[in-house]
Amino acid sequence: MTTLAGPAARPVDALRATGPVTTGKPVDNNVLAVVLVTSLSIALMVCLPDLRHWFMVPTTLTGVLVGAEALRWFRRGVDVFDPRACAGLLGLQFLYLAPILNVALDEWVTGIYDQPVWRDALGMLGILNAVGTGLYRVVLALPRRPRRRQRRPPTMHLPTFYVAGLALAVLSVAAMGYEIAIFGGIDGFVDTMADQANRARDMTGLGPLIVLSEAFPYVVFTLALVRWRKTFARHTVLLVLLVLALTVTQFFIGGLKGSRSSTLWPLLLALVLVNVTVRRVPRKVIAVVGVLTFAFIYLYAFYKLGGTKAIDEIRRAGTVQGTVSDTGRDMSMLLTADLGRADIQSVILHRYLDGQFEPVLGATYANAWFMFLPDGLFPDVPTSKVDVGSRILYNPLYPQGEGSSSKVYGMAGEGIINFGLVGGVLSFVAFGLAVRAVQGYYTAAVDAPELTPKLVAPVVWVLVTTQGSDLDNVLFCLCKYSMPTLLLVWLACRFGRRHRVRPLAAAP
DSSP: OOOOOOOOOOSSSSSHHHSSSSSHHHHHHHHHHHHHHHHHHHHHHHGGGOOOOOTTTHHHHHHHHHHHGGGGGGGGTTTTTHHHHHHHHIIIIIIHHHHHHHHHTOOOOOOOOSOOOOHHHHHHHHHHHHHHHHHHHHHHSSOOOSSSOOOOOOOOOOOHHHHHHHHHHHHHHHHHHHHHHHHTHHHHHHHHHHOTTTTTHHTTOOHHHHHHOOOSSHHHHHHHHHHHHHHHHOHHHHHHHHHHHHHHHHHHHHHGOOOOOHHHHHHHHHHHHHHHHOOOHHHHHHHHHHHHHHHHHHHHHHHHHHHHHHHHHHHHHSSSSHHHHHHHHOHHHIIIITTHHHHHHHHHHHHHHSOOOOTTTHHHHHHHHHHOOTTTOOOOOOOHHHHHHHHIOOOOSSOOOOOOOOOOHHHHHHHOOOOOOHHHHHHHHHHHHHHHHHHHHHHHHHHHSHHHHHHHHHHHHGGGGGSSSSSHHHHHHHIIIIIHHHHHHHHHSSOOOOOOOOOOOOOO
């Protein structure tokens, strides 16, 4: 059986991580969340008159509920990638901080017709979020039914894993070469990717090729990490260089296309894989990565909207002020639009409560699955979120929406679009079930000596980040960054003679 000892044993087991709130630690988190979040809200209302509005009541209640989950991350002994704690951190930003920042910074989604009274709309959204977050906490607190018999993870045949991985990497590099050739070589490829206005049009119909061509950096990273995991466990410098090599490579093959996620998602998967396979990632490393990621998201937005001209302007002027004026991107937009969905979701909820649109009854969820199928096979597909969003936000006069809404509505926003208030609330229940499942699998994978569940753990872990995403974003991420690993693991478990490998000594 292919085994290795994982990182140092975690004191938090699967049942305690997802079970009912019965011990002192979770209660302390709840009390501490009440004190911290309420104090912060009161201080902000004292300093900022615009926040003296009733919307702060449900928003603060939501902050308390999700803040108790976020505080888990700071507890000693909790894994730095603990799914429930990480979901709490992201929820604190999306559900509590983002709506407050919208009002404090007076930053709102632009171009929509008939803007609502923003604070009132945020108040109604806050009520929905408070109810949804309360149900989310209930789902997490439900006792987990113990398994009668522990399943034995499938064993892997490492030679098959390496051979299949190398073959996939070679095929992916060839696909990247073909993609570059389509655009007339490296210069043509870079020019096309920098052309923000026509980039999407020029890449239409290349989805499968793009998914294949961008697979090789993470595949090679996984192969190297597994093959020399003992060496990387002993030599931190080599491990850091491997992660940096992945980041730089992924930026040049994916980041040039104007997608920040093409650089950030593989890096996130890589860190999770290192954490469960080689050694625990320290919190100070996560803090440094967080700061660098924040800076990258901010600066890269200029390239995404302005292409290489925006970068040249920053380099020439030595400041971002001119580029901020040209692109409309600033720090306020980063904090509220890139790292929040409150204004978009409040508009959608306001339109629904005002009777301005009817829920599409799951159409955008169904449409998300059709992106993997050729257009010619299904000419009549369910309404997409682009059509629905265009109508709701920008142009109510067209039955299918005119213009192009590229907005991401988030878990609750898409729920409201499809099933109204019920959909918005139940999206939190679905998210809670997903986090419970991920928590159980991740904790078991960390403690397992076998390699198979450790390689799958990052694939499963990404589901904790779906609160700010739509279903099509989630499915595309899983297909683009997770399917290659799942394919290699399946081949290694399905073919080849299994053999026992000496376990790796416990990492520090």
